Amino acid sequence: MLAKKLFSIPILLCCLISFGQEFTLTGKVTNTENQPLEYATISIQEVETFMEIAGTVTDAAGNFTIESPAGNYILYIESFTGNTYEQPIEVTQNKNLGSFKMAENSVVSLEGATITGSNPIYKMELDKKVYDLSQDQMAKGSSVSDALQNVPSVQVDGEGNVSLRGNEGVRILIDGKPSSLVGISDPATALQSLPADVVERIEVVTNPSARFEAEGSAGIINIILKKGKLQGFNGSININGGIPTTVGASANLNYRTGKWNLFSNLSYRYAERDREGSSYTTRFDSLGVPRYEDMNRESTRINDGYNIMLGTEYYLDDRNTFTVSGNYRYGKNENQSDLHYADYDENLFNVANSLRTEREKEDDYSAEGNFNYKHEFLDPGHEFTIDARGTYSEETEIGDLRETGNAVNSTERSFSSEYQNRFIISADYVYPFGEKGRLEIGARGESEGTLTDFSVDSLSTDGWVSKPEFANRTDYRQNVYAAYAQYGQGFGQFSFFAGLRMENSDITVKSILNENTTRKNYVDFFPSLFLNYEFENDNQLQISYSRRIRRPRGWDLIPFTSYSNNRNLFMGNPDLDPQYTDSYELSYVAKIGKLMITPNVYYSNTQDNIQRYQAINATGAIVTRPINVGTESRYGGELTFTYKPVKWWNMMGNVNLFGYKTEGEYTDTYINQSGASVSTTTNFDGEGFSWFGRLNNVFTLPAKFSVQLSGNYRAGMKSAQSERKPMYSADLSVNKDFWNDNATLSLSVRDLFNSRAFEIESFGDDFYMESRNRWNVRSINLTFTYRFNQSKKDQRREQGEVSGDFEMQGGE
Template sequence: MFISKPSILSLNKSYFLNPFHLLKKKKSLIFNLFFLLLTISGFSQKKNVSITGKIIESSSNQPVAYATVLLVDVNTKENITGTTTMDDGTFKLQTVVSKFYIEITFIGLKTKRIFDFQQHNGTIDLGNIFLEEDLEKLDAIVVEAEVSKTEFKLDKRIFNIGKDLSSTGASALEVLNNVPSVNVNIEGDISLRGSQGVQILINGKPSIIASDSGNALGTITADMMERVEVITNPSAKYDAEGTSGIINIVLKKEERKGLNGSASINIGDPTNHSFGLSLNRRTEKFNLFSQLGVGYRKLPNNRKNINRDLINNTILESEGTEFRNEKYYNIVLGTDYHINKNNVLTLSGNFAYEIEEQPSETNFSLFDGTERANWKRTEETEATNPKYQYELQYKRDFDDHEDHMLLFSALGQFFGKEQSSDFEDLTLMGADRDAIQKTRTDFKEANYTFKFDYTKPFNEKFTIETGAQYLLNNVSNDFEVQDLVGSDFISDPNQTNVFEFNQNVLGIYGTAAYEADKWGVKVGLRVENTDLETFLVNTNEQNNQNYSNLFPSFHSSYKFNNAYSLQIGYSRRVYRPRLWDLNPFFNIRNNFNIRTGNPELLPEFTDSFELTNIYNIGKASLNFGVYYRYTTNTIERSVSIFENNVNTFKPYNIGTTDAIGIEFNGKYPVAKWLVFNGDINYNAFKRQGDFNGTSIDFNANQWTGKLTSKLGLPADIDFEVTGNYQSDVKTVQGKIAENIFADLGLRKKIIKGKGVLNFSVRDIFASRIRKSETIQEEFYLFNRSLRGRFVTFGFSYGFGKGEALEYSGQRRRR
């Protein structure tokens, strides 16, 4: 604007360094300053023009936040100035230029140019400006796609969502399936490095949207997503509790406005019927979300067991089918209240209710060279499971930096179970084994989590994080077994008790990170104190543990170029025994193969190291990693004790485990209609320790492989087939057999993409069979389990701005 200003900036330094030279040029300097004042005065005579208005989306009649508003010079077509709209869609600009037009743009909406407007007293009020959807432009963007890219950031890999995804309206689940190291099968199950049990975060924190209840992630569309962060070796900021990894979905600030939603209906064989409804309403201040789900399904499980007594030369065989049939109802309600642009308050709740039936029938045969006895055991079990969750969350963003924020959340969860079972043994041949038993379970569990996080970037390179978390877990399990003696049911004192479990974990952490253009380093330390108490009321048995631990973490990365990056990481993790690892009660469905917990179980600790390479070669993405894990107090989950043909197995802490492995995964889009995705993971491990005075030292290895191909067929049909292989693996007492199976799915979009038809088959060849052997000097055990083939057909429909749930056949998880 000030055309004379550059002449001052370009003055030779000698004017200031040499006073004699300055005096000599005094007249010239005074003339230049006088000319500058005249120029400024001339410009100040031009009138300032203020332009205001409000951008509204025509279809929903809702304001458009973060739309781009530009003033463009009529003659040169160059941008004069610009801004983005506020949350309420309003904007304000000022200019001294007289000849310009106004251009308004927003992704997915038609660009609008305004040439005719009236000025009144130095103000141009455009009022409400309506923008329409641009479906043709969206289709064009898909053809001229911008490939999404992966980049390294210290302790994470970041997948920035490109136009090829953000413009198609795909669901978050479909987006995740394009992220290296992450896979989503046709049912919507998410895995990281081939392992499920991934923790999903939204904007860096747990969310009801990312919970296992229902298909909430299907309601997040790609154009709401900014990036996906993959964390395979979490830093000290995250819980020290061991998981297979963390996926953090970061949403854009511009959320969809208006009423959005989707509905889905599914049928399956074996019986798997469900209906789901999702609604979302976004206004200037509130984001209201809700979900409703109902369903009924049957889960058969075919089992076979062989118990062989090598001392007495007897064999007990059992074979039968178990069912888990359940009706379920689920509702989610919540709201985000945007107090202002920096403060958001979220309140959400979830209630679910399940009604279970578990009929089973098992046939037993006893041999000692010839068949000596044969009998049948039947079960009728009924249970009700109420569960609910509620969360209050407050987030504060600061103006000085987009990552400067404070977050506080309070989460409460409850799960209950009232269950009764009737068992009957009926003799078919041999000695009389007729018997009737009953069991009763009254289970209650409450969890409370309070969390505080603070992130402070001091500049674009240096950031610190600090926070704390307090977790309270309280459980009571009243369990009773009764035997029919004569005409009365008598309680069995050896299998009846009240188990109380209380665990409190307090964690405090701090991290510091320095990240330059090419390389970075991040160090952190987490301190956790665990206070655990278990108590068997009837027998007055206690197991109290209180321990504090340090969990350091270190990450560093170096970016050689846009195609190749390298990352190293270290973290110390802990696996605290879960409730069902500690719960001593017996499952007597098959009373010759009994599973129980171990209340004296100790936590296991792991030091984890990894070195990871990532390559981006054209459209292909390749990852290669080497990792090492050292675990103490290793928990072996199925250690068998054999007596009188009865196999009782439970978890024990046995020695240490050294494991070193390599991982390779890659995605390659051969064409727009054909994409391959492969994962291979191999590790060799060494076990050392002893059990009951016997050494269990041995070396072994295992590997898994998966290949997924996605094929785009004519008529807008997507086809997917996945093959899985798991090698056999040696255990402390025996081995687990290899496993190979395949899944397939078909997907067809209809009604201009608003509707989706789904067809999926899990375990096409019914080959997903789990076999295990326990081989000891005194006994031999064989276990076989098969769930069989599952076929599901579904239809989903999205309305408003919502997209159909393309993974409507997702397995409901606990």
């Protein structure tokens, strides 16, 4: 052992002498106005592996000094906002590299080199948050629904419903527009079927301006699909598999030559989600006598489908571009559930036991076509665009429902179908004037029609007998016509943007079997105002206001849309009105050393608040339906930050604390279990406080390994008829790059501690229920990615080039 130690001494000395031959490199980084950029990251990287040899940050004057050994390397510079610059350098002596000019939010050519606005995994801006899903290791091989759980400000509950800052009134768009990829009446299921591998990034807009459609009282989540732009033929292929059974594959292909750019996105995904659930329910009859129900459920949800997207861009000249694309989606889904019931009387004596089996099969497909024309005038930022989108979607579901036990023996079947068509056309014009002036105007028209059929049959000794109380055929039509104008101007470090949007909504709900028609027509105005101030240190402050609307969705207005569980039903409300929300927000973007932080303070007030009301019907089932009741006020503070404590560790965190207060009451008249007409009034007055947070860590390790570890916590929340319990979870992913960075192998574990459970207490005048549901058990997934003619370096450059290509169009 001593000989080995003595032998290692000269080797160590030789290494020290070799690495001791270092040279000093200096330089300066400024913005396009020659102002110094502080805290820009400077690194010297190996040419083949991109491994960092040395690193530093610029000082307040934008200057940097870095020590590097002799050799050929890549000089890599990244501004605090995520823009990057890289060039090969040869280090043979002490040298001043000169000045590097970087644009904070654009692409700039500098002495033959290119500085691209390459986004990190998360980018904070005053008006939106941008999450680069293509760089999220955890998203590989998962669904969009799973991936959304890592996006700041976004939450996904145990049933897959998406909310923004705890508010479910969120509008989900694809490439800035409503899309059939989000489904007809069940976005949760549609997002579970859509592979995350086809998504480039996700944009979160919590307080949209008048340029965006007014739908979505909580804000907008815009999902941007991948569309390649690199020269030549290139792309990437993903193959994944996991436990519980998950198999998937996707290909993102691109061919660009001359004036043509062809892009495609092909994906297939098969996933089995094992679900667990239990509930304990107490029901009271008209005399207040209780009876009890204990339920345990085991179920498997199978999503099996594929998606094809094809498109082309034609660059007529430097000023005119045409884009035509289309996608086709097909899904074959199944839900297999076994529910074990034990019923007890008021003395807790077991009076009945039964097993209910639910076997539901659903087929859905959609076709979509898109057209875009963009004309760029001679002045930068002066442009005119036209967008058109047409979609057709169809969903059919057949259910086989059986319940057997010592007190019941029933066989039922349910059938539902939905057919939807939608057409949208919009036009937008942007005119910049002076140095900081800007005028935007646009118009939009949308026509939507949805035909819904629903029926339930019961098997008797005489054969199948229809249950007319559940039969429904509804024709839902909605036309929305909109126009907007926005004007902005800057004065030194201060700027403002003011806008007004008008929307005319024409809605008809026709119940064909009941020969009943409900019509709603209303014109609304939605103002917005944004005040911005930029400080000398590039920190920014914004005060914003906007007015939003949440229109009832089709399934909110249709009398019955689900019957799979005959003890818990959901029914729509044809008399449901839209809710209106006024939102105020104060945002600040600050850079403190290696820390970038965005604190937000917000307040919103909602009129005609849409709530879910639960009550017992004549058969003893708990019926849930949406109603308008009173007002709701929300206030809170949100803090989002990114921090790089050392060169191999990146952190991103998001914490949201919010309070809420509801006021109002609802009087319900119904026939109780004894056949008597009863009126009850439920008071919705209440207030509370809740919070949620997430922390994401990415560790860059030697040998091209990287590890991502993230944790989430969601505190409890109480409303007039429910109380949700806290929920926490953690996810882990390990990546390995090889084959000259052309391939990546990713292993991820979602819900590391098997703790992601949704627990809730529901209560009313005549019932009380405790329930616990697990949307999915812990899953393990392995993904292989291969890139051809497209290295990670090329992908990084491409992301910078297209970062602004798919903004949400104003006509929306």
